[in-house]
Amino acid sequence: MKKIAISAAAIAVAALGFASSAHAQIPSVVKPVRLGVSLGAAIPTGDFGSVVNTGYNATGSVALQPPALPIGFRIDAAFNQFGFKQGGGNANVFGVTGNALVNIIPGPALGAYAIGGAGYYHESLSGTIDNGTPQNHFGFNIGAGLNIPLTGFNAFIEARYNRISENGGSTSFVPVTVGVLF
Numbered sequence: 146m147k148k149i150a151i152s153a154a155a156i157a158v159a160a161l162g163f164a165s166s167a168h169a170q171i172p173s174v175v176k177p178v179r180l181g182v183s184l185g186a187a188i189p190t191g192d193f194g195s196v197v198n199t200g201y202n203a204t205g206s207v208a209l210q211p212p213a214l215p216i217g218f219r220i221d222a223a224f225n226q227f228g229f230k231q232g233g234g235n236a237n238v239f240g241v242t243g244n245a246l247v248n249i250i251p252g253p254a255l256g257a258y259a260i261g262g263a264g265y266y267h268e269s270l271s272g273t274i275d276n277g278t279p280q281n282h283f284g285f286n287i288g289a290g291l292n293i294p295l296t297g298f299n300a301f302i303e304a305r306y307n308r309i310s311e312n313g314g315s316t317s318f319v320p321v322t323v324g325v326l327f
Contacts, residue, residue, distance in 0.1 A: 181206040183324025187225040190317045197236050200227035202320035217246040225320060234273030240266040242286055253294065261287035266309045284309035299326045
């Protein structure tokens with residue numbers, strides 16, 4: 146976990162340094178439709194965090210930003226995997242979410258945004274003796290991020306709390322990711 150956090154912090158510092166030095170040369174152009182990818186750590190919380198270790202997150206995105214509006218939309222397909230603390234195997238969470246994105250600090254330079262929405266999550270187990278029955282549930286996510294304009298694309302750093310409603314309980318985790326939108 147410490148290695149993942151240190152790596153993510155180093156990438157963030159490098160990206161911020163590059164963005165601040167390169168920004169003076171970059172005209173701000175907002176594309177109405179962009180595709181993106183992001184990677185990072187997925188940190189389990191609550192009861193889920195007591196049975197699994199920190200895992201990883203990989204996400205693909207389609208972002209829609211209508212011109213002249215402070216709100217945008219993003220559809221994310223995310224895969225999260227967590228290793229069990231005891232007994233081996235993994236807990237897998239695949240989700241597709243629709244999100245609203247609101248610029249808190251808009252502008253051509255480094256900007257902050259809030260993001261949140263709802264989606265459908267598929268939970269399964271792998272690599273265990275009892276792979277269990279996969280389950281599908283609705284859930285929500287809410288978080289914030291930093292947008293970093295670069296030449297021809299935008300980088301971002303983001304953290305989002307995800308909570309999946311289940312019969313008699315819930316699964317929750319926070320992916321902390323670094324990504325790009327083209």
